[in-house]
Amino acid sequence: MCKENSARSLFSWAVRLSLLFFIVFLLPAASSGMDLLIGTGEVGSFSHFAGRTLCRTIDNRLADIDCETVPAPDDLHNLTNLQIGSLDLVLVDSYSLHDAVAQTGEFRFLDFRFDNLRLMVRLYEVPAALVVRDDAGIAFIEDLTGKRLNIGAPGSPENRLFSAIMNAKGWSVKDFSLVESLSSSQSVDSMAFCHGTIQAMLHISIHPDAQLLQMIRLCGARLIDGIDRDIAHLIQNHPAYSQAVIAPDTYPSQAQAVAAIGTRVMVVASEALDEQTAYRILEAMAGDRRRIESAHPALAPFDPKSAAGDDLGIPLHPGVARYLDERGF
Numbered sequence: 001m002c003k004e005n006s007a008r009s010l011f012s013w014a015v016r017l018s019l020l021f022f023i024v025f026l027l028p029a030a031s032s033g034m035d036l037l038i039g040t041g042e043v044g045s046f047s048h049f050a051g052r053t054l055c056r057t058i059d060n061r062l063a064d065i066d067c068e069t070v071p072a073p074d075d076l077h078n079l080t081n082l083q084i085g086s087l088d089l090v091l092v093d094s095y096s097l098h099d100a101v102a103q104t105g106e107f108r109f110l111d112f113r114f115d116n117l118r119l120m121v122r123l124y125e126v127p128a129a130l131v132v133r134d135d136a137g138i139a140f141i142e143d144l145t146g147k148r149l150n151i152g153a154p155g156s157p158e159n160r161l162f163s164a165i166m167n168a169k170g171w172s173v174k175d176f177s178l179v180e181s182l183s184s185s186q187s188v189d190s191m192a193f194c195h196g197t198i199q200a201m202l203h204i205s206i207h208p209d210a211q212l213l214q215m216i217r218l219c220g221a222r223l224i225d226g227i228d229r230d231i232a233h234l235i236q237n238h239p240a241y242s243q244a245v246i247a248p249d250t251y252p253s254q255a256q257a258v259a260a261i262g263t264r265v266m267v268v269a270s271e272a273l274d275e276q277t278a279y280r281i282l283e284a285m286a287g288d289r290r291r292i293e294s295a296h297p298a299l300a301p302f303d304p305k306s307a308a309g310d311d312l313g314i315p316l317h318p319g320v321a322r323y324l325d326e327r328g329f
Contacts, residue, residue, distance in 0.1 A: 033064040034277065039078035039090035043071045046206045046298070047091050047265065050123055053295045054091075054267070060291070061284035065277075076106055082270050083114050089273070089281075091123060094263045094312060095157075098240040101313040116271035118317035121282060122306035123267050124298045127244035127260035128161050129203045129212065130226035133219070136199035141228050145175045150192060150201040153183035158202045161261065164241075168234040187211060194219035204262075206298045208250050216251050223251070227259040235261060239311045247297070266307065269317050278319025286323075305329040 038055060041047030048071050055067035070087060072078045075096035081087045099105035100114040107114075132138040136147055151166075152158025159181065166172070173179045180198055182189040190211060192198050203212055215221035227235075227243055235241045244262035248255055269278055285292065286304040293300045305324055307316060316324075 033066055036065050036067045036089065036277075036281075037087045038067065038069050039081060039087040040069050040071055041091070042073060045071075046124075046296075049296070050265070050299065051091050053292060053299065054123070054285070057288045057291050058281060058284055061288055062280055065281075075100075079114060079117070079268075080110075082268065083112070083116060085270065085272060087270070089120065089267055089269050091265050092268050093126065093265055094242070094310070095160075095240040097266060097268065097312050097314065098238075117314050118269045118271050118273070118278075118320075119307040119310060119312070119314050120267040120269050120278065120317055120320055121285065121304055122310065123265050123302065124206070125242065125244040125262050125264050125301070126204060127207065127246055127262040128158070128226065129205070129207070129223050129246060129258070129260050130200065131193070131203050131212065131215065131221050132200045132224055133193065133196070134222050135220060138200060138224060140224065141169075141226060141231070144200055145171065146177055148178035148180075148197065148199045149176050150180045150182045150189050150198045152189070152202065153181055153185075156183065157204050158184060158189075161204070162202055164234060164238070165231060165261070168230045170230075190215055190219075193221065206296075207246050208297065213251060216253070223254060223258045223260075225259045226261055231261055239313075250297075264310075266310070266312075268314070271317075273317065273319075275317075275319040275322065278317045279323050280319075282320050282323045 036058065038051050040051035048069060051069040055069055058065055058067040072081070075092045078087065078090040078092060079096070079100050082090045100107045101117070103110070103113065130141065138144060138147060151162040178198070180192065182192055182198070189198070189201050193201055193215060203209070205212065212221070223246060232243070235243055240263055241261055242264055244260045246258040246260060248257050282304055289302060289304070292302045307320065308324055308329060
C-alpha cells in the first residue's frame with residue numbers, strides 16, 4: 001500500500017512539473033508575437049472600418065503579428081498617443097497631419113513637437129462634395145455668388161474648407177444673399193438644404209454616402225465640379241489638400257465623374273516601429289491589395305507607393321523607403 005501511495009505521489013508530482021514546464025516555457029513562446037496597435041476614428045466611422053480592414057490584412061499575411069484597432073475621438077488624440085509610444089500606427093487626415101507638424105490649428109497650443117512621425121501609405125481620399133439644389137441655377141462654382149450658402153459650423157472641417165475656398169476666390173460673405181453656419185451634426189445642414197433655406201453646401205464624406213443619396217432622391221440635390229483654376233491653385237499651394245474624384249454613377253443621374261477638393265487619410269507610423277516590421281506591413285498590404293480594394297469603393301484606388309509623393313513635412317518610414325526602392329518606385 002505504501003509503495004502504491006508513493007507511486008501515485010511521484011506520478012502526481014510529475015504531472016505538476018509537466019504543467020509548470022508548459023506554463024513557464026511553452027506559453028511565453030506561443031505568445032511571443034508582436035502586438036500592433038492601430039489608432040482609428042470612433043467605432044462606426046469609416047476610419048475605424050478601414051483600420052479593421054488593414055488589421056485583417058496584416059493578420060492574414062503576418063502570422064507573428066497580432067493587430068488590433070484602438071478607436072479614438074479625433075486625430076489629436078491618435079497623434080499624441082503615437083508620439084508618446086502608446087500606438088504603433090494611426091490613420092490620420094492629411095490636414096490634421098499638416099497642422100501637427102506645422103504646430104498650427106488645434107496643435108498650436110501643445111508644448112511638444114511631433115518629430116517622430118513617419119509616413120507609411122495613403123489609404124483613401126475624403127472628398128468635399130459641392131452639393132447644390134437643382135432649382136438654384138448653379139452649374140459652376142462661379143455661380144455660387146448671390147446664392148444662399150451654408151459654410152459649416154465654426155471650427156468644423158466644412159467651415160475651414162469653405163473659408164479656404166472663399167479666400168482662394170476672393171469672396172466675402174457680402175457676395176452671397178445668405179450665409180449660414182449650420183452644423184453637419186444630426187443632419188442640421190441637410191435639413192436646411194431640403195427645406196430650401198440654403199441652396200448650396202459642402203458635404204465631406206466617403207462615397208457612396210447614404211445621407212447624400214437621400215438628399216439627391218428627396219430634395220433635388222446634385223453634385224457639381226468643385227475645382228476651377230483658383231481651387232486648383234489652392235490645392236497646389238497647400239500640401240494637405242488634393243483633388244479627389246467622385247466616380248461616375250456613384251449617385252442617380254450622375255453620369256459623369258465629379259471633381260472635388262478633399263483631403264486624404266494617411267497611415268502614419270512612429271519612428272520607433274522597426275524598419276523590418278514596417279517593410280513587412282507594406283509588403284503585406286501590397287500582397288493582399290485585392291482584399292483592401294474590395295472592402296469598399298473608397299479603398300479601391302489603394303496604391304502601396306502612394307505616400308512617396310506626399311509633401312507633408314514628414315519623411316517616409318525607412319522600411320517603406322526600402323520597400324519602394326527595391327521595387328524601383
